[in-house]
Amino acid sequence: MRGLRALAVRFGSLxxxxxxxxxxxxxxxxxxxxHIEDNIRSGMTLQEARRAARLKFGGVEAMxxxxxxxxxxxxxxxxxxxxxxxxxALRRNPAFATVAIATLALGIGANTAxxxxxxxxLLRALPYPQPERLVEITETNPLKRWTHSICAPANYxxxxxTNTVFSGMAAYVGLDDNRNSKFDLYLTxxxxxxxxxxxGVTGNIFDVLGVPPLLGRTFAEEETYDGHNHVxxxxxxxxxxxxxxxxxxxxxxMTLNGRNFxxxxxxxxxxxxPNHEVQMYIPFxxxxxxxxRIRRPHMLRVIARLRPGISMDRAxxxxxxxxxxxxxxxxxxxxxxxVRLDNYHATLASESRPALLMLLAAVGLLLLIVCSNxxxxxxxxxxxxxxxxxxxRSLGADRARIIRQLLTESAVLSLAGGVLGLALAIAARTAxxxxxxxxxxxxxxxRVDWWVILFNSGIALAAPLLFGIVPAVVASRPEVLRDxxxxxxxxxxxxxxxxxxxxxxxxxxxxxxAGLLVRSLILLExxxxxxxxxxxxxxxxxxxxxxxxxDARAIRAIEEIESHLRALPGVRAVGAATTLPLRGFSWSxxxxxxxxxxxxxxxxxxxxxxxxxxxxxxxxxxVEGRTFNxxxxxxxxxxxxxxxxxxxxxxxxNDALGKRLRYGxxxxxxxxxxxxxxxxxxxxxxxxxxxxxxxxxxxRQQTNGGxxxxxxxxxxxxxxxxAARREVHAVDRDLVxxxxxxxxxxxxxxxGDQLFRSTLLAAFAGIAMFLAxxxxxxxxxxxxxxxxxxxxxxxxxxxxxxRIVGMVLGDGLRPVAAGILFGLVGAWLASGAIRSMxxxxxxxxxxxxxxxxxxxxxxxxxxxxxxxxxAIRVDPAVSLRxx
Amino acid sequence: xxxxxDVWQGTLALMILTTLDAMxxxxxxxxxRRIEQTSGDRLAVNYGTLYPALLKLEQEGYISAxxxxxxxxxxxxxxxxxxxxxxxxxxxxxQWEQATAILARFLAREEGA
Numbered sequence: 001m002r003g004l005r006a007l008a009v010r011f012g013s014l015x016x017x018x019x020x021x022x023x024x025x026x027x028x029x030x031x032x033x034x035h036i037e038d039n040i041r042s043g044m045t046l047q048e049a050r051r052a053a054r055l056k057f058g059g060v061e062a063m064x065x066x067x068x069x070x071x072x073x074x075x076x077x078x079x080x081x082x083x084x085x086x087x088x089a090l091r092r093n094p095a096f097a098t099v100a101i102a103t104l105a106l107g108i109g110a111n112t113a114x115x116x117x118x119x120x121x122l123l124r125a126l127p128y129p130q131p132e133r134l135v136e137i138t139e140t141n142p143l144k145r146w147t148h149s150i151c152a153p154a155n156y157x158x159x160x161x162t163n164t165v166f167s168g169m170a171a172y173v174g175l176d177d178n179r180n181s182k183f184d185l186y187l188t189x190x191x192x193x194x195x196x197x198x199x200g201v202t203g204n205i206f207d208v209l210g211v212p213p214l215l216g217r218t219f220a221e222e223e224t225y226d227g228h229n230h231v232x233x234x235x236x237x238x239x240x241x242x243x244x245x246x247x248x249x250x251x252x253x254m255t256l257n258g259r260n261f262x263x264x265x266x267x268x269x270x271x272x273x274p275n276h277e278v279q280m281y282i283p284f285x286x287x288x289x290x291x292x293r294i295r296r297p298h299m300l301r302v303i304a305r306l307r308p309g310i311s312m313d314r315a316x317x318x319x320x321x322x323x324x325x326x327x328x329x330x331x332x333x334x335x336x337x338x339v340r341l342d343n344y345h346a347t348l349a350s351e352s353r354p355a356l357l358m359l360l361a362a363v364g365l366l367l368l369i370v371c372s373n374x375x376x377x378x379x380x381x382x383x384x385x386x387x388x389x390x391x392x393r394s395l396g397a398d399r400a401r402i403i404r405q406l407l408t409e410s411a412v413l414s415l416a417g418g419v420l421g422l423a424l425a426i427a428a429r430t431a432x433x434x435x436x437x438x439x440x441x442x443x444x445x446x447r448v449d450w451w452v453i454l455f456n457s458g459i460a461l462a463a464p465l466l467f468g469i470v471p472a473v474v475a476s477r478p479e480v481l482r483d484x485x486x487x488x489x490x491x492x493x494x495x496x497x498x499x500x501x502x503x504x505x506x507x508x509x510x511x512x513x514a515g516l517l518v519r520s521l522i523l524l525e526x527x528x529x530x531x532x533x534x535x536x537x538x539x540x541x542x543x544x545x546x547x548x549x550x551d552a553r554a555i556r557a558i559e560e561i562e563s564h565l566r567a568l569p570g571v572r573a574v575g576a577a578t579t580l581p582l583r584g585f586s587w588s589x590x591x592x593x594x595x596x597x598x599x600x601x602x603x604x605x606x607x608x609x610x611x612x613x614x615x616x617x618x619x620x621x622x623v624e625g626r627t628f629n630x631x632x633x634x635x636x637x638x639x640x641x642x643x644x645x646x647x648x649x650x651x652x653x654n655d656a657l658g659k660r661l662r663y664g665x666x667x668x669x670x671x672x673x674x675x676x677x678x679x680x681x682x683x684x685x686x687x688x689x690x691x692x693x694x695x696x697x698x699x700r701q702q703t704n705g706g707x708x709x710x711x712x713x714x715x716x717x718x719x720x721x722x723a724a725r726r727e728v729h730a731v732d733r734d735l736v737x738x739x740x741x742x743x744x745x746x747x748x749x750x751x752g753d754q755l756f757r758s759t760l761l762a763a764f765a766g767i768a769m770f771l772a773x774x775x776x777x778x779x780x781x782x783x784x785x786x787x788x789x790x791x792x793x794x795x796x797x798x799x800x801x802x803r804i805v806g807m808v809l810g811d812g813l814r815p816v817a818a819g820i821l822f823g824l825v826g827a828w829l830a831s832g833a834i835r836s837m838x839x840x841x842x843x844x845x846x847x848x849x850x851x852x853x854x855x856x857x858x859x860x861x862x863x864x865x866x867x868x869x870x871a872i873r874v875d876p877a878v879s880l881r882x883x
Numbered sequence: 884x885x886x887x888x889d890v891w892q893g894t895l896a897l898m899i900l901t902t903l904d905a906m907x908x909x910x911x912x913x914x915x916r917r918i919e920q921t922s923g924d925r926l927a928v929n930y931g932t933l934y935p936a937l938l939k940l941e942q943e944g945y946i947s948a949x950x951x952x953x954x955x956x957x958x959x960x961x962x963x964x965x966x967x968x969x970x971x972x973x974x975x976x977x978q979w980e981q982a983t984a985i986l987a988r989f990l991a992r993e994e995g996a
Contacts, residue, residue: 003943005942005943005944006939006942006943009942010942023960024934026958026960027911027934027959027960028934030910030912030953030957030958030959030960031910031911031912031930031959033957034910034912034913034953034955034957034959035912035930037955037957038916056930057930057931058929058930058931058932059931060931062931063931063932063934063935066931066932066935067934067935067938070935070938070939070942071938
């Protein structure tokens with residue numbers, strides 16, 4: 001206890017040092033005066049009295065030193081001294097300090113920025129209790145090439161009621177294939193009607209998530225069903241923005257899609273599910289037979305919570321058994337239908353994980369390059385400081401003390417770099433968010449939290465161990481300090497060459513990786529989406545069932561909107577379809593081809609509805625036959641337009657026209673549909689995903705709750721956005737265009753992941769290359785300076801300029817060549833890690849490797865040029881006289 | 884002059900505490916002189932080691948110090964025993980008595996043998 005108290009006092013003494021120092025002096029002074037007075041009183045002369053007092057006291061300075069050591073904490077005081085000294089040394093050499101700190105800031109900043117993303121996507125726990133027990137359940141079917149399909153309602157209900165491994169299982173709707181929200185609700189009967197993003201849920205969803213409401217209550221089981229379903233739970237954000245956080249909101253009524261809903265609860269601030277877009281939860285509102293009858297289509301996302309003590313394997317085993325039973329009971333719909341369980345957080349992050357881990361590895365390499373570079377700078381600087389360190393040593397500093405001093409300097413550099421790096425990472429956040437909409441799933445928020453700061457300072461503290469120890473040990477070597485001889489110690493030069501080799505090798509790895517990704521990006525962007533993307537705008541309009549229960553009414557509204565849009569100035573073509581290519585959503589159905597019974601009906605078919613103007617507006621070329629026209633109505637024979645893939649795969653190529661197919665199983669009694677046209681393929685799910693067979697039905701023969709319009713204009717389509725909104729309103733005041741997007745943006749987003757990965761990796765590779773070149777330059781410039789005399793002698797003996805240049809370049813490029821060689825091998829070994837991110841290029845893409853060698857070689861030669869020029873400018877006479 | 888013994892390590896603190904207990908507040912020089920006098924001038928206090936020892940006691944809270952004026956009207960730093968210091972002094976004195984008593988028995992037996 002007393003020890004602790006003393007420590008605290010001593011810690012306090014680190015401050016206000018000068019006052020304490022004055023006190024000590026005064027105390028010694030008063031001691032001497034009293035002693036001298038006593039001595040005089042006992043008969044000594046003043047001189048004798050002084051002498052005796054001094055003798056008796058002993059060494060005053062030694063005593064003060066002992067006193068000071070006791071007063072403060074020597075370790076901290078030395079540290080403070082070292083830091084002060086380091087700051088002074090760095091101020092004396094601002095160029096070195098700036099380059100080193102900037103380099104470190106780049107390295108640490110890149111690491112911190114990427115870690116911020118990793119933390120947001122992979123590490124930060126989801127805001128539900130025991131989130132690791134949450135499981136996403138999807139369906140698989142090899143016949144349909146489904147690896148993780150959303151689920152059929154009846155399958156979900158059967159799983160839920162027969163399993164023993166989950167403590168709860170719930171379902172929700174309202175996300176597209178990319179997990180973006182697509183469930184729009186229209187809030188009316190307020191000043192300004194507005195669109196709200198909702199999520200349709202089963203009544204038990206919040207029980208499964210395990211989160212109680214902040215206010216009010218959550219749904220009851222029976223509120224899932226029609227008749228009890230006019231209740232809503234709000235998110236905290238929506239409650240704040242729409243109701244200004246008024247606690248009396250519970251019990252209030254809102255008009256959504258023309259129906260009244262009662263607000264029954266508000267969720268806590270931290271809560272979100274399944275993304276941050278959702279503002280409100282409402283129950284499905286279905287009839288109970290929805291969960292017993294419908295095994296096709298598949299429309300529900302399912303989440304469940306494992307019972308305590310139940311492993312994932314055990315749960316998977318039981319669910320597989322249940323699925324097998326369902327397959328036996330319902331062969332029509334469930335043949336080969338399997339169940340798949342995934343950790344919920346892992347599923348959300350699965351798309352971005354490989355890219356993030358790759359980038360984390362890349363910034364790790366970058367940090368190593370940064371460290372070699374700073375180490376290299378320090379080694380160069382050690383030579384310049386030989387005299388200074390020699391003096392310190394001769395004044396009594398031992399080697400450990402000098403190493404400690406040099407390491408303190410490294411730590412000061414690194415901490416400054418770390419602080420700047422953190423600032424860089426914070427500044428990079430917005431850019432990252434903009435660059436990475438697809439890599440950053442809707443749930444991940446880029447936040448600089450304590451973990452990020454811990455990571456940042458961890459790196460800043462660990463980096464000096466990497467780049468500081470070797471230079472410190474080398475610089476403090478006694479022989480270095482003693483030897484002020486003519487030539488530089490050879491060992492240090494080798495060490496610097498070795499560092500350059502490492503830097504170059506690591507850069508090669510990064511440049512090759514970036515090269516492969518950039519080539520993939522270029523190839524991906526050159527993929528023809530199958531439609532013309534420039535100059536066109538798309539937006540979705542959903543028709544609330546309450547007001548558009550009559551199909552004819554929705555058809556009339558769609559046609560009216562089309563003609564309004566067509567009348568806008570500059571508009572060339574207008575069309576609409578239930579799904580547009582690359583919009584991240586699709587409907588598919590079974591189909592039967594006439595004359596080919598058997599199991600053909602299980603084939604998957606993309607099935608959409610289109611207006612007559614759709615293909616022209618998209619500029620999807622008609623290959624044969626005709627497009628839809630105004631004579632294709634509910635009363636005329638059913639017709640279809642198919643894509644080339646469907647014609648090739650299902651209709652065996654030529655003569656698709658006139659063939660007939662039926663949506664549904666062979667036993668269904670739906671009418672046969674005649675193919676009247678074949679259009680060129682367009683990419684439905686992604687530029688890198690093969691085209692699926694697709695068929696379109698004319699609008700007047702079938703309708704749907706929502707449709708997406710395409711407007712092609714002679715002018716910039718952005719100018720059309722306001723007008724489109726106005727025209728939709730003109731047709732029906734309660735309709736709102738949503739998901740407004742340029743077709744150009746759709747294509748750009750389709751390459752978004754690739755763009756994110758390759759942009760970042762290319763940036764890192766660029767920095768790496770620059771640093772490596774800096775390293776090459778630094779080492780060579782130093783060695784030319786050291787060898788000025790030698791060069792002078794050679795010139796005096798008649799060596800010609802090319803020889804000198806050759807000698808200097810040879811010195812500079814030898815470690816580079818070794819680095820490139822090691823780097824190529826390393827890149828080839830490491831490239832396997834990005835195999836899944838490549839598109840259209842092989843791992844051993846020769847062009848990438850050749851280009852890497854050329855680029856790195858050229859930049860190295862560039863870095864050597866300045867020292868080489870300096871070498872040939874050496875004046876033999878001057879250089880010899882200098883010595 | 885008699886042969887003088889240096890103050891043993893560890894006993895200086897106890898001597899300082901007993902001195903302050905007996906004399907009341909006292910400055911460093913006075914403490915040193917008093918220790919020498921009490922020992923009948925058989926102990927030589929190295930004045931230089933006295934101050935770090937005082938500082939240590941102060942940091943540990945056994946004594947407190949403040950500036951005051953000496954009997955000769957000289958400004959000096961006066962040390963005073965705290966309550967904790969008094970307790971420590973009693974405890975250490977007891978330990979010393981025990982230790983010396985034990986040692987005395989050993990020495991007595993040796994003499995007797």
